[in-house]
Amino acid sequence: MITIVSGKGSPGATTTLAALAAGWPAPVLLADCDPAGGDLATGWLGQWIVDGAIRSDIGVLSHATATRHATSGDPGTLAEHVQAAPPARHVGLVAGLNTPGQHAAVGSPGWTRLTVALAAFETAQGFPADALVDVGRYGPLTPWPLLLAADLVLVAVRPTQRHVLAARSMLTELGERIAPDRLGLAVCASTSAATREVRAALGREIAIEMPTDARGAAVFSDGLDAGALPRRSPLLRSARRAARRLHGTYHTYTPAELRAPAPPTLASLIGGGSR
Numbered sequence: 001m002i003t004i005v006s007g008k009g010s011p012g013a014t015t016t017l018a019a020l021a022a023g024w025p026a027p028v029l030l031a032d033c034d035p036a037g038g039d040l041a042t043g044w045l046g047q048w049i050v051d052g053a054i055r056s057d058i059g060v061l062s063h064a065t066a067t068r069h070a071t072s073g074d075p076g077t078l079a080e081h082v083q084a085a086p087p088a089r090h091v092g093l094v095a096g097l098n099t100p101g102q103h104a105a106v107g108s109p110g111w112t113r114l115t116v117a118l119a120a121f122e123t124a125q126g127f128p129a130d131a132l133v134d135v136g137r138y139g140p141l142t143p144w145p146l147l148l149a150a151d152l153v154l155v156a157v158r159p160t161q162r163h164v165l166a167a168r169s170m171l172t173e174l175g176e177r178i179a180p181d182r183l184g185l186a187v188c189a190s191t192s193a194a195t196r197e198v199r200a201a202l203g204r205e206i207a208i209e210m211p212t213d214a215r216g217a218a219v220f221s222d223g224l225d226a227g228a229l230p231r232r233s234p235l236l237r238s239a240r241r242a243a244r245r246l247h248g249t250y251h252t253y254t255p256a257e258l259r260a261p262a263p264p265t266l267a268s269l270i271g272g273g274s275r
């Protein structure tokens, strides 16, 4: 589970995470957990909401409502609240809240149940799926369970003084509860020279660097070109490289092994039927 959080001024957290999901080399859940209301379904996938191919009422809120009597997260409960992203079928969207007011209906227990379900999620073929989580702008409503359970928390930052200063105070607070090796930076709309400066100023490892690419970014933030993947764009190329590297960091198996047919089950070897 990788969770991204942003500071003031929209550095590009949502765009970066959506591009990372599109470039992910294996099945992946893209969970829109911004308590102020989600941007993924209405942004990147907006065309599909208009078409009715994606429903904005299936996702975080429907999961919280359906599991409200459960005491802890049950991994089996999430599948009905995940929708395939039409431009990238390996991406399972957990659509976000439609209005800021809806966060109260999820609440801390709802975020906790979602965290457990995301961590344990498996595809219909029984393979583990990774989860990329957007918690929006850091603040009093930040859903902490999704930060505390993450293998990696990314702070999104642009290489400008204003963003770097905002990130610095956020890193101090996050660092009180998250170990340094699980806290990294996603530098958005950057160059390698600018990224080096951000790294020096914040004293943190850079987990992701995204180039400045307004056109590629507009696909993921605003659904330009009906959300069709900008395959040759600098943004998606960088996202693919970062996704492969991150996937390799957290898994001992390769994406190709994941796609290999599952080994025969005992039931299939002895003739299937129920006994």
Ligand SMILES: Nc1ncnc2c1ncn2[C@@H]1O[C@H](COP(=O)(O)OP(=O)(O)O)[C@@H](O)[C@H]1O
Pocket: 006, 009, 010, 011, 012, 013, 014, 015, 016, 039, 156, 188, 189, 190, 210, 211, 212, 213, 214, 215, 217, 218, 221, 222, 235
């Ligand atoms: N790498 C990038 N290059 C150019 N523009 C970008 C890049 N990443 C994001 N943007 C733009 O920045 C704006 C804010 O992005 P968004 O992802 O919504 O920010 P956040 O989620 O941090 O609030 C959008 O208009 C988006 O297209």
Ligand SMILES: [Mg+2]
Pocket: 013, 014, 015, 034, 039, 136
């Ligand atoms: Mg956002």
